[in-house]
Amino acid sequence: MSIQKDILLKDLTTFRIGGPAKHFCVVRNEDELIEAVNFSKKYRVPFFVLGGGSNILVADEGFEGIVIKMEMKGxxxxxxxxxxxxxxxxxxxxxxxxxxxxxxxxxxxxxxxxxxxxxxxxxxxxxxxxxxxxxxxxxxxxxxxxxxxxxxxxxxxxxxxxxxxxxxxxxxxxxxxxxxxxxxxNRGTLNIGYKDVQEYFDFKKIKEPTLKQVRNAVIEIRQRKLPDVKEYGTAGSFFKNVIVPNAQAQALLKKYPEMILHKVNDKKVKIPIAWILDHVCGFRGVKKGNVGTFRNQALVLINHGGATAAEIIALAQKMVDEVYDKTGIEIEPEVEYVL
Ligand SMILES: Cc1cc2nc3c(=O)[nH]c(=O)nc-3n(C[C@H](O)[C@H](O)[C@H](O)COP(=O)(O)OP(=O)(O)OC[C@H]3O[C@@H](n4cnc5c(N)ncnc54)[C@H](O)[C@@H]3O)c2cc1C
CATH class of the missing domain: 3.30.465.10 (Uridine Diphospho-n-acetylenolpyruvylglucosamine Reductase; domain 3)
Known part of the structure; x- marks a missing residue:
C-alpha cells in the first residue's frame, strides 16, 4: 500500500469542498488498515476514516493527518x-x-x-x-x-x-x-406507513406493493425531493431534526398549527426542522454567492460551484441563529465538520 501526499479532498466528497489531505491511502484489506493506523501512531498524526465523503464538510485548509479511504469489499x-x-x-x-x-x-x-x-x-x-x-x-x-x-x-x-x-x-x-x-x-413485512411512501402508493392505487416496488418508490421520492449529487455539491440534510418534550412542541404548534410533528414516544416528538427552515425562516431555495439551499428542501445546503467551507459554515450559522431567534430551538449539524 502506498501512502500518498497532498491529495485534494474536495474530489472525494459530495460537497466538492475541502483542501488537501497531508497523507492519504486507500485501504483494501486488514493488513493495509493496520499499516495505515501504524503510520498515524508512528508519526503522531491524526487519522480520518473516509467512506464516500457524503456526510462531511472538509476545511478549505485540508486535513493535517492521514486520511484512510476504506475500500474493503465483499x-x-x-x-x-x-x-x-x-x-x-x-x-x-x-x-x-x-x-x-x-x-x-x-x-x-x-x-x-x-x-x-x-x-x-x-x-x-x-x-x-x-x-x-x-x-x-x-x-x-x-x-x-x-x-x-x-x-x-x-x-x-x-x-x-x-x-x-x-x-x-x-x-x-x-x-x-x-x-x-x-x-x-426472506419473508419480511414491508414498512410503508411513512407519509410520503403511503401517498405514493395511494396515488398509484397499489394496495400491497412488492419489495421491489417499495425500493423503487423510495428512489423516486428521493429523486424528486433531494438534489442529485452528480449535479450539485451537497451533503444532503445539513441539520438534524430536533426531539423535544411534548409540552415544548405543543407551544410551538400553537404558534404554527400547520407544522406536522412526528411522535417519538409518549413523552417526546420530533420537530421537522426542514419545515421550520422553510415556512418560519424562509430559507428554501436561497442563494448567496456560491452557496445556498436546495429549491425543494431548505435543509439541504448546496455548493453552487467553487464554494468554500467557510461560506457553507457562514450560511449554516445564519440558519442556526435564525431558527433559535424565531423558535427557541437549537439546531445542530448532521454533517460532520472535518476541520
Ligand atoms: C443527497 C444525500 C442524501 C442523503 N440522505 C440521507 C438519508 O436519507 N439518511 C441518512 O441517514 N443520511 C443521508 N445522507 C448522509 C450520508 O449519505 C450518510 O451519512 C452516509 O452513511 C455517509 O456515508 P459515507 O461513506 O459517505 O461517509 P463519509 O461522509 O465518508 O463519513 C461520514 C462519517 O463516517 C465515518 N466513517 C466512514 N467510514 C467509516 C468506517 N469504515 N469506520 C468508521 N468510521 C467511518 C467518517 O470518519 C465520518 O465521521 C445523505 C447524503 C446526501 C449527499
Whole structure:
C-alpha cells in the first residue's frame, strides 16, 4: 500500500469542498488498515476514516493527518430458516448493497434505498429514512479498536444507536468499522406507513406493493425531493431534526398549527426542522454567492460551484441563529465538520 501526499479532498466528497489531505491511502484489506493506523501512531498524526465523503464538510485548509479511504469489499450470506444473516464489508457502496439485497428478495433495508455513501459509515450516524433506521436490522459491527489494538464485534446494543447517533460518534478515533452484519428476512413485512411512501402508493392505487416496488418508490421520492449529487455539491440534510418534550412542541404548534410533528414516544416528538427552515425562516431555495439551499428542501445546503467551507459554515450559522431567534430551538449539524 502506498501512502500518498497532498491529495485534494474536495474530489472525494459530495460537497466538492475541502483542501488537501497531508497523507492519504486507500485501504483494501486488514493488513493495509493496520499499516495505515501504524503510520498515524508512528508519526503522531491524526487519522480520518473516509467512506464516500457524503456526510462531511472538509476545511478549505485540508486535513493535517492521514486520511484512510476504506475500500474493503465483499458480501457474504448465511441462511437460517427465514432469516438471512448478511455481512457486508465497509467499502461496499451502500445503495449497490441494498440493490443486491432487494434483488435477492431480502426484506429489511428497502426503505434505506438510495442513501449515498458506504456500508462502513452507515452505523456511524445510524442512517435513517422513510420510517426505517439501520439499527432495526443490525446484528453486529466488526471493528478495529484502534486504542486497544484489537478486533471486536460490537452488538447492536453496544453500538448505542439512537437518532443519527451511535457509539462511533462518541469517540471517532476509537473504532474503525470493517464490516456490518444484518439480520434480514426472506419473508419480511414491508414498512410503508411513512407519509410520503403511503401517498405514493395511494396515488398509484397499489394496495400491497412488492419489495421491489417499495425500493423503487423510495428512489423516486428521493429523486424528486433531494438534489442529485452528480449535479450539485451537497451533503444532503445539513441539520438534524430536533426531539423535544411534548409540552415544548405543543407551544410551538400553537404558534404554527400547520407544522406536522412526528411522535417519538409518549413523552417526546420530533420537530421537522426542514419545515421550520422553510415556512418560519424562509430559507428554501436561497442563494448567496456560491452557496445556498436546495429549491425543494431548505435543509439541504448546496455548493453552487467553487464554494468554500467557510461560506457553507457562514450560511449554516445564519440558519442556526435564525431558527433559535424565531423558535427557541437549537439546531445542530448532521454533517460532520472535518476541520
Ligand atoms: C443527497 C444525500 C442524501 C442523503 N440522505 C440521507 C438519508 O436519507 N439518511 C441518512 O441517514 N443520511 C443521508 N445522507 C448522509 C450520508 O449519505 C450518510 O451519512 C452516509 O452513511 C455517509 O456515508 P459515507 O461513506 O459517505 O461517509 P463519509 O461522509 O465518508 O463519513 C461520514 C462519517 O463516517 C465515518 N466513517 C466512514 N467510514 C467509516 C468506517 N469504515 N469506520 C468508521 N468510521 C467511518 C467518517 O470518519 C465520518 O465521521 C445523505 C447524503 C446526501 C449527499
Amino acid at each position: 458480501v457474504t450470506y448465511k441462511e437460517e430458516g427465514t432469516d438471512v444473516f448478511v455481512t457486508a464489508s465497509a467499502g461496499e457502496n451502500w445503495d449497490s448493497f441494498v440493490s443486491q439485497i432487494v434483488e435477492k428478495g431480502l426484506y429489511g433495508l428497502e426503505n434505506l434505498s438510495y442513501i449515498p455513501g458506504t456500508v462502513g459509515a452507515a452505523p456511524v450516524q445510524n442512517i435513517g429514512a422513510y420510517g426505517s433506521e439501520l439499527k432495526d436490522t443490525v446484528i453486529s459491527v466488526h471493528v478495529l479498536d484502534v486504542v486497544k489494538d484489537e478486533y471486536k464485534d460490537l452488538s447492536n446494543t453496544e453500538c448505542k444507536f439512537s437518532y443519527r447517533d451511535s457509539i462511533f460518534k462518541e469517540d471517532p478515533k476509537k473504532y474503525i468499522v470493517l464490516s456490518v452484519t444484518f439480520r434480514l428476512s
